[in-house]
Amino acid sequence: MKPIRIGIIGCGGISQAHARGYENLTELLQVAATCDVIETSAQERAQQLGADQVYTDYEKMLKDANIDAVDICLPHDLHAAVSIAASEAGKHVLVEKPIAITLEEADSMIAASDKAGTLLMVGLNQRYDPAHQRIKEMIDEGVLGRILCIRIDHNQNVSLPEGHWIRSRARLGGGVLIGSGIHRVDLLRWFGGEVAQVANFWAEQPERMEGEVAVVMNALFESGAIGQVTAIWAVRKAPWYEGVWVYGTEGSVYRINGLFWDSADGYVKLDVPEADSFTEELRHFGKCILSGDAPLTNVVEARRSLEIVLAAYRSADTRESIKLPL
Numbered sequence: 543m544k545p546i547r548i549g550i551i552g553c554g555g556i557s558q559a560h561a562r563g564y565e566n567l568t569e570l571l572q573v574a575a576t577c578d579v580i581e582t583s584a585q586e587r588a589q590q591l592g593a594d595q596v597y598t599d600y601e602k603m604l605k606d607a608n609i610d611a612v613d614i615c616l617p618h619d620l621h622a623a624v625s626i627a628a629s630e631a632g633k634h635v636l637v638e639k640p641i642a643i644t645l646e647e648a649d650s651m652i653a654a655s656d657k658a659g660t661l662l663m664v665g666l667n668q669r670y671d672p673a674h675q676r677i678k679e680m681i682d683e684g685v686l687g688r689i690l691c692i693r694i695d696h697n698q699n700v701s702l703p704e705g706h707w708i709r710s711r712a713r714l715g716g717g718v719l720i721g722s723g724i725h726r727v728d729l730l731r732w733f734g735g736e737v738a739q740v741a742n743f744w745a746e747q748p749e750r751m752e753g754e755v756a757v758v759m760n761a762l763f764e765s766g767a768i769g770q771v772t773a774i775w776a777v778r779k780a781p782w783y784e785g786v787w788v789y790g791t792e793g794s795v796y797r798i799n800g801l802f803w804d805s806a807d808g809y810v811k812l813d814v815p816e817a818d819s820f821t822e823e824l825r826h827f828g829k830c831i832l833s834g835d836a837p838l839t840n841v842v843e844a845r846r847s848l849e850i851v852l853a854a855y856r857s858a859d860t861r862e863s864i865k866l867p868l
Contacts, residue, residue, distance in 0.1 A: 544830055546571035546828050547608055549633075551600045551624060552615035553578040553587040556638055559667075560613055563824035564591050570828040575868025577603045578816020606633040611831060612662075613824075614638060617707040618715045622647035625662065627741070633652040634661040636827050640724050640851070641844040643715030648848060652841045663827050663837040664844035668730045670822035673721040673801045674729060677788060682801075686832055692734050693787040694726040695779035701750065710753040717744070720851050723773035726784070727759070727854075728847040729815045729840075730771055733788060736764045736846070740855035741863040747776055759854045 548564070548571050550557055564653070566571050575595035578584035584596045599601040604612070604627055614624050622642045628635045635655065642648040642663045668674055670742045680686055700718075707713040714721055719742075720800035731737060739762040744754035755776045761769040766821035786797040793805040823839075830837045853864040 543668055544732055545570055546831055547572050547574040547605065548611040549573075549575040549577065549597075549603050549612045550587060550591075550593075550615060551577045551603065551612055551628075552617075552638075553580075553583040553621075554615065557587055557615040558612075559820045560614055560615060560824065561587060561590055562818055565823040566818070566821045567828065571824060574609055575603055575606060583744040586656070593720065596824055604628055604633060609633060611827075614702045617713050617857055618643050618720070619707075619713045622651055624830055625651045626654040629658040629660050630659060632660060634749060634827075634831050635656070636663050636665060636824075638665040639728075639844070640664075640715065640720055640848050641841065642848065643720070645845065645849060645852065648841070648845045661827075662790045662838070662841050663761065663830065664839050664841065665749045665823060666725060666839040666844060666847070667819040667823040668729055669732060669838055670817075671820075672817050673797050674732075674786070675764075676801060676812060676814050677786065678732060678796065681790075685793065685805075686788060686795060687792030689734060689763075689765065689788065689790050691767060691787075691789045693785075694730055694769075694771050695727050695785045696722050696771075696773040697777040698722060698775050699777050700755075700775035709856065710721045711752035713852065714751075714753055716744075716756070716772045716851070716855055717751060718755055718775040719744070719759065719854060720770075721753075722775070723757060723759070723771055724851050726771045726773060726849055727850050728843070729786070730761060730769050731843075731847055731850065732770050734761075734762045736766070737761045737769075737850050737866055739865050740765045740850060740854050740857055741861050742857040744858050750776060756856070757854070757858075759850075761850070766786055 576588040577585040577597040615635040700825040745756040747755045756774040
């Protein structure tokens with residue numbers, strides 16, 4: 543079997559994480575072309591991954607018959623237009639999170655993919671982390687009993703120069719919640735099920751960026767359980783990068799610098815395999831192209847997680863709790 547030929551569109555920061563995956567999956571996926579408006583960035587990624595073609599115009603790349611699929615690693619406000627164009631060109635699409643910055647954009651992307659009969663998958667890579675998959679298994683198997691509460695957090699120091707797209711509320715679609723927090727919102731849904739209502743509060747630091755730099759999003763699940771996502775992009779130092787706490791009637795599981803289970807029989811550390819979530823995400827993308835199966839992080843899942851983020855923003859703006867669906 544020949545590898546699936548990939549074109550990377552956007553060769554900035556997040557493409558470096560994707561590049562690790564491609565270097566680990568050469569029998570399944572081959573990067574045939576790279577594209578970036580900054581030609582030196584496209585050239586750098588092409589040299590790293592052995593791509594034959596370098597583009598500065600994604601529309602020209604999409605005319606390349608040798609490319610089977612594209613990996614979109616662009617600013618959030620460009621996701622919809624490029625994804626739709628790629629689907630119309632008959633390419634399978636992996637687009638970085640969030641799927642888009644509005645539900646209308648997301649729906650247009652989904653419609654274009656459905657019409658073309660191509661795959662559209664969203665890069666919510668944290669579902670492919672073995673520790674998170676182990677937590678999901680424990681929840682689904684009933685090991686923790688009935689879920690009562692889920693808390694998930696994210697600590698990072700994001701300080702970018704003036705003019706960077708992430709500093710723009712319009713281009714990012716908000717701030718930390720749609721930036722990094724959407725990963726945690728997606729995990730919250732994956733672990734706890736559908737969300738019925740959210741109440742959200744944020745803090746701003748205008749000299750750092752236009753969008754919020756800190757957010758606390760409270761959620762009520764349809765099951766009656768409660769949840770919280772806390773995300774901050776202004777942490778100078780933190781004892782951990784990200785944490786997960788899931789509390790059930792029969793025990794709890796925690797991920798803080800390791801995975802731990804507080805069961806009726808004691809407090810134990812769980813062994814989970816080491817794996818790079820971006821590599822596993824890309825492996826899943828390739829396998830879904832070959833099999834025709836719907837991805838784990840499919841468009842329905844990605845749209846629902848975006849909808850929660852948008853509801854949270856409406857809550858912060860109105861100072862009211864917001865019921866879902868919007």
